[in-house]
Amino acid sequence: MSDRYDFKTIEAKWQKKWDEQDMYAVRDFGNRPKYYCLEMFPYPSGKLHMGHVRNYSIGDVIARFKRMNGYDVLHPMGWDAFGLPAENAAIKYGAVHPAQWTMDNINAMREQLKQLGISYDWHREVATCHPGYYKWTQWLFLQLYHRGLAYKKKAGVNWCPSCATVLANEQVKEGTCERCKSLVEKRELEQWFFKITDYADRLLADLKKLEGWPEKVKIMQENWIGRSEGAEITFAVEGHDETITVFTTRPDTVYGVTYMVLAPEHPLVEKLVEGREQALEIKQFADRVRRQSELDRTSAEAEKIGLFTGAFCINPLNGERVPILVANYVLMEYGTGAVMGVPAHDQRDFEFARKYNLPIRVVIQPAGEELHPDTMAEAYTGDGVMVNSGPFNGTPSREGIKAVTRYLEEKGLGHGRVNYRLRDWLISRQRYWGAPIPIIYCDKCGVVPVPEDDLPVLLPMDVAFKPTGRSPLEEHPDFVNTTCPSCGGRARRETDTMDTFMCSSWYYYRYTSPRDENNPWDPEKVRRWLPVDQYIGGVEHAILHLLYSRFFTKVLYDMKLVDNEEPFTNLLTQGMVLKDGAKMSKSKGNVVSPEDIVAAYGADTARLFILFASPPERDLEWSDQGVEGCYRFLNRVWRLVAPLAGSLPAVSIQGNGKLVGVNKEMHRITHLTIKKVTEDVGNRFNFNTAISAIMELVNAMYQFREVPETDRQPWVLREAVDALLLLLAPFAPHIAEELWELTGHEGSVHQQPWPSYDPEAIVEDEITIVVQINGKVRDRMLVPADIKPQEMVDLVMQQERVRELIGGKKVIKTIPVPGKLVNVVVK
RNA sequence: GCCGAAGUGGCGGAACUGGCAGACGCACACGACUCAAAAUCGUGCGGGUUAUCCCGUGUGGGUUCGACUCCCACCUUCGGCACCA
Numbered sequence: 059m060s061d062r063y064d065f066k067t068i069e070a071k072w073q074k075k076w077d078e079q080d081m082y083a084v085r086d087f088g089n090r091p092k093y094y095c096l097e098m099f100p101y102p103s104g105k106l107h108m109g110h111v112r113n114y115s116i117g118d119v120i121a122r123f124k125r126m127n128g129y130d131v132l133h134p135m136g137w138d139a140f141g142l143p144a145e146n147a148a149i150k151y152g153a154v155h156p157a158q159w160t161m162d163n164i165n166a167m168r169e170q171l172k173q174l175g176i177s178y179d180w181h182r183e184v185a186t187c188h189p190g191y192y193k194w195t196q197w198l199f200l201q202l203y204h205r206g207l208a209y210k211k212k213a214g215v216n217w218c219p220s221c222a223t224v225l226a227n228e229q230v231k232e233g234t235c236e237r238c239k240s241l242v243e244k245r246e247l248e249q250w251f252f253k254i255t256d257y258a259d260r261l262l263a264d265l266k267k268l269e270g271w272p273e274k275v276k277i278m279q280e281n282w283i284g285r286s287e288g289a290e291i292t293f294a295v296e297g298h299d300e301t302i303t304v305f306t307t308r309p310d311t312v313y314g315v316t317y318m319v320l321a322p323e324h325p326l327v328e329k330l331v332e333g334r335e336q337a338l339e340i341k342q343f344a345d346r347v348r349r350q351s352e353l354d355r356t357s358a359e360a361e362k363i364g365l366f367t368g369a370f371c372i373n374p375l376n377g378e379r380v381p382i383l384v385a386n387y388v389l390m391e392y393g394t395g396a397v398m399g400v401p402a403h404d405q406r407d408f409e410f411a412r413k414y415n416l417p418i419r420v421v422i423q424p425a426g427e428e429l430h431p432d433t434m435a436e437a438y439t440g441d442g443v444m445v446n447s448g449p450f451n452g453t454p455s456r457e458g459i460k461a462v463t464r465y466l467e468e469k470g471l472g473h474g475r476v477n478y479r480l481r482d483w484l485i486s487r488q489r490y491w492g493a494p495i496p497i498i499y500c501d502k503c504g505v506v507p508v509p510e511d512d513l514p515v516l517l518p519m520d521v522a523f524k525p526t527g528r529s530p531l532e533e534h535p536d537f538v539n540t541t542c543p544s545c546g547g548r549a550r551r552e553t554d555t556m557d558t559f560m561c562s563s564w565y566y567y568r569y570t571s572p573r574d575e576n577n578p579w580d581p582e583k584v585r586r587w588l589p590v591d592q593y594i595g596g597v598e599h600a601i602l603h604l605l606y607s608r609f610f611t612k613v614l615y616d617m618k619l620v621d622n623e624e625p626f627t628n629l630l631t632q633g634m635v636l637k638d639g640a641k642m643s644k645s646k647g648n649v650v651s652p653e654d655i656v657a658a659y660g661a662d663t664a665r666l667f668i669l670f671a672s673p674p675e676r677d678l679e680w681s682d683q684g685v686e687g688c689y690r691f692l693n694r695v696w697r698l699v700a701p702l703a704g705s706l707p708a709v710s711i712q713g714n715g716k717l718v719g720v721n722k723e724m725h726r727i728t729h730l731t732i733k734k735v736t737e738d739v740g741n742r743f744n745f746n747t748a749i750s751a752i753m754e755l756v757n758a759m760y761q762f763r764e765v766p767e768t769d770r771q772p773w774v775l776r777e778a779v780d781a782l783l784l785l786l787a788p789f790a791p792h793i794a795e796e797l798w799e800l801t802g803h804e805g806s807v808h809q810q811p812w813p814s815y816d817p818e819a820i821v822e823d824e825i826t827i828v829v830q831i832n833g834k835v836r837d838r839m840l841v842p843a844d845i846k847p848q849e850m851v852d853l854v855m856q857q858e859r860v861r862e863l864i865g866g867k868k869v870i871k872t873i874p875v876p877g878k879l880v881n882v883v884v885k
Numbered sequence: 886g887c888c889g890a891a892g893u894g895g896c897g898g899a900a901c902u903g904g905c906a907g908a909c910g911c912a913c914a915c916g917a918c919u920c921a922a923a924a925u926c927g928u929g930c931g932g933g934u935u936a937u938c939c940c941g942u943g944u945g946g947g948u949u950c951g952a953c954u955c956c957c958a959c960c961u962u963c964g965g966c967a968c969c970a
Contacts, residue, residue: 232967274889278965281888286969306970319970355968362968392969399970406968479969600965670910671897677963679897683911691910697925737901747899750909757909760926828905833951835905836937859937873950878904883950 063696065660069792073172081806082177084132086570086583093129094587095121096566096626098595098603099136102163102185103143106170108635108642108668108680109596111652115665116632116674116745117594118176122788123739125177126812132587133177134569136184137164140192140558142221142237145491148523156491157519160187170652174661175791177808182572186561191568192493193514194578195561198610200496200507201617207253208485210505214323214348214390215484217245222527223488224249226557227481228282228602233354244348244355250495250554251482254609258283258478261608270628272675275600282601284479289463290394291472293318293371296379300326302371305393305477308403309466310458312375313447314421316411317399318382319364321390322347330369330382340365340384347386355386362387362410374471375462376448385410393477401437402429408437421446422455483606485557490521490530492555500542500549509543515551529553562603563610566590566625584620593626600631630743633677635668642680650680662790663689669745669789691753692793695786698759699779703800706776721771724762728778729819731755735785736812745789752785784813828879829854831863847874854880 076082097117100110114135121133137160144156154162164185171178184191202208216225220240224247229236254261262283265276288307295302302318320327322344331337343365347355354360364385371380387406388397401411401418411418418431422442429438444453453461466472486495494515496508508515518537521530531537531553542549570583595603604626611625634641637648655664667688672678717725731751738748759778762770779801787794787807798807822843827850829837837859841850851872854860860882867884874880 231965274965277889281966284966284969288970304970308970360968387968387970389969397970404970406970477969597964673898676891676898681897681911684897687910693924742901744899744901746897747901747909750899753909826905830904830951833904833949838905862937871950873904875904875951879951881904881950 061700063693063700063793065662065692065792068796069173069175069661072792072795073175076175076177076806077172079806081808082133083179083181084130086586088130090128090130092132092587093121093124093592094132094566094590095124095592096132096134096569096590096594098593098599099138099562099565100167101138101141101143102160102167104163104166106167106174106652108650108652109632111174111664112632112635112668112674112678113594113596114171114174114176115668116630116743117592118174118665118791119669119739119745119788120592120594120743121177122791122808123812125808126784126787126810127740128811132182132569133179134182134184134572135171135176135178135180136182136565136569137167137186138558138562138565139164139185139187140492140555140561142489142491145489145523149525152523155519156523157187160185160491173656174652174665177791182569184565184568184572186493186558186565187491189514189516190573190575192517192561194568195493195556195564196496196508196513196515197510197578198564199493199556199560200510200513202252202613203497203507205613205617207256207613208250209253210248210250212246212248213251214244215247215249217243217247219243221489224484224486226484226559226602228483228605244350246348249484249486250497250552251484252609254483254606255478255480257609257612258285258480259476260612261480261605264608264612264624267624268627268629271626272629272631275597275604275629275631278600279605282480282605286477286479288475288477289459289466289472290475291374291398291466293374293380293398295326295330295382296370296372298329298369300329302326302382302396303394303472304396304398305475306398308400308459309462309472310444310447310450310453310455311400311403311421312373312398312462313444313450314400314402314419315373315378315380315398316401316417316419318371318380319385319388319397319399319410320367320382321388321395322384322386323390324384324388324395327367327384330367334368336366336368340367343384343386350386360386362406362413364410364414374466374469381416383414391481392479402431402434403437403439405437405439408434419446483557483609485560486554487557488529489555490517490523492558493517493561494531495552495554495556497552498540498542498549499552500545500547502547503542503544503549506542506544506549512543517555529555531555559602559606563606564614566607567614567620578619581619588620589622589624590626592628592630594630594632596634597631604629630674632674633672635678635680637680639679650682655685659685659689660692660792662793663692666692666749666790670749671746673744673746691756692790694760695756695782695793696797698756698763699782699797700800702775702779703802706779706801707772708802717771717774720762720765720769721774724758724774724778725819726822727755727758728774728781729815731785732781732813732815733820736815739788748785749789752782752789755782755785781813783807784810825877827877829857829860830879830881831860832883833881836860836863843877847876850874850876850880854882 095117097113121131125131139160144159147159148154148156199208216230218225218235218240220238230242233242235242262285265279286307288305289309290303290305293302331340364383367382367384369382371382373380399407401407402420403422420429420431423429423445424440424442441455444450444458450458463474494517496515498506498508500506518534521534523530538550540549540551567579567584570587571579607625614620615623640646642649667685670688671684734751735748738744783794783798794807824840825843826838827841828835851874864884870883870885872882
């Protein structure tokens, strides 16, 4: 078997052995320090794609590396198993139940993961569609409900006609469904929400604590939360008891208000126009806007349309009459749904005022410039001094913001206020294949939560899947009809299921206690393992999953169910896998199947290539020839090590003081490689350069092998072979294990301590330094490694070649850089 | 429009703290082995036909003895947000 690299036999052999020996099962309370290494669990679509292979290869290197470095590593895997594709498959093909479809896919993908040799503790596997799991998803819903964080309200929500369900704001991209790209419609529906907005300030503030997260992701979350400071100001409506409250970030410009705008959906609109000639027109306008898709409504090019209501309100600061308009550009969801129009100092207001000939009044004058309404080409939004502002005239605008806010508070006309763009998380879904929302509606008692003892609310299996656009649960009388837990009378169950992002917001806690039937997790175990030390996944979850998970963790922390306030200490967002410069996709026909690659070259080659081709955060360009190259490299390792199997000395540790020449050099390269790989993997996750270093070690070993045997110290080669196999183990675990055994070691290579380097060994006696004249490399010379800077300069200046190059020019100064170079500056 | 990231050989990429640009791999060329091919091994491989020379890290400027690296302006590509008052 040792004559050629037979990856098929080797990989099957070790996968079986590791499984039998349960090698990657981890103790909950061992005495080594803990490390929780987690990769985002996949949706069981049926087959792994290259993105998965990349994600899980990265995680496996880290897990194996940490294990060898003395940690108890929790490295689990599971399935984000509820979701639309299963149900759509049932509708389309009829024959297969979503549960069966999902289970089949899980089995297939688990097999693929095992074939890749990823070191998971499979005892901890979870699937979110299993009643033993979703019982606790429902339990968590109830905890949020009891804390007032889950509530039902009627609102204009995003409806995807193709998915036949509502979507959260986070799932709408540019007005389209992020899953199927259909145009999202607006619908007025009563839906369940989580009050994530209650946590907006903490979700924002704690981003600062996440030093191990990419800046990019933190900025995206920061923008999504969208904090802005300002004030709420109340305007009285002329001839009504009603008032209009606006939110503004520029209370210093209130004296410049020349009109007021309400969102078409604003509740006051109908009252204001009642009995007026404008009533019909405004109502039609409001209906039209309401029906508009998110995209049409919010696109920047959309024309701003405004209509006068006929009503006026009163500016609380100067008592002026201000006309009230309705306009499509004001959003009901943000702030108060009403905006004060200050055309001189807001670009949108400016354009709107020009279009409808509304007056423009300058109330902020910039230094060194005189603004005049008639000559302004655009709004002035910068700093300046307040003018036309009664008692505030002469106040700098920055101070004015505070001064006006204080004044409004004193007079009871308004107050300082912080606003967020983040909206509450809509979790209802009108689909079958999800966790049922554990709520019962009773005519007598109203909304009644399902008692915890009655959980889980089981998803019935005998349902019909028809493309009706209605949830199959609605048409299942045995599910719908129930008794009220409160009064025992007849009642109906909620038929919506939960957004699957709810299931994935807490799975990393469940891995600590995957089979606990009485609790979502054992607090002791969560205390031991959480937070996740390293989380790895695609950047497409920068907002969705990662924001929801942070929210959940904060709620659980407040409930004293966990001790950590953040779930993921370090986050690695891996880049996409591309082929021919584009993301692999069926429609483009550029998909490379992991199965084919593993079959043709083996898992070790597949893993090695995907880690070698690019650093993890960057996109990776797939290359069939690059894969070949990695396969060649592993063959090279095989041909180097396998023939040595019987002939290596038993022990590699010897005194190294006497080493000279090639032996010393081989010894030095071995230790240099240990240093490089340890740093690249441990500190930087630069697996590509770590693998390069291992390749260089192998190249050096080939050279060393050419040296006549009589000139070689046998233990130097033994040391190099051992180091090579240990360093290679996290990347190519099967071949490393096989060669480890072949070269006569007891026990698994994966249970060895990570090698350490000897600083003495990497010291060189002589080094090559560069000689520069005016910063340009002109010569090189060999000098003793411990040379002093002044000696370097002296030595360089004595060089024949240096004198030649200097010629008649004058030496202005010499700059020695220890260990590197000497730069001679001449004129 | 705003925010962010990235631009280095034919290609993927390296250069970690301002100090030898192009490590490692791919592709290519030549040589060895072979009846031959594949595999393997060896040599070369940014450009300027020659090199102890000159040019070269998206473009233009700057700082510095010295810049892929720092600063300013711009171009291109990718990602995110997009009437948020």
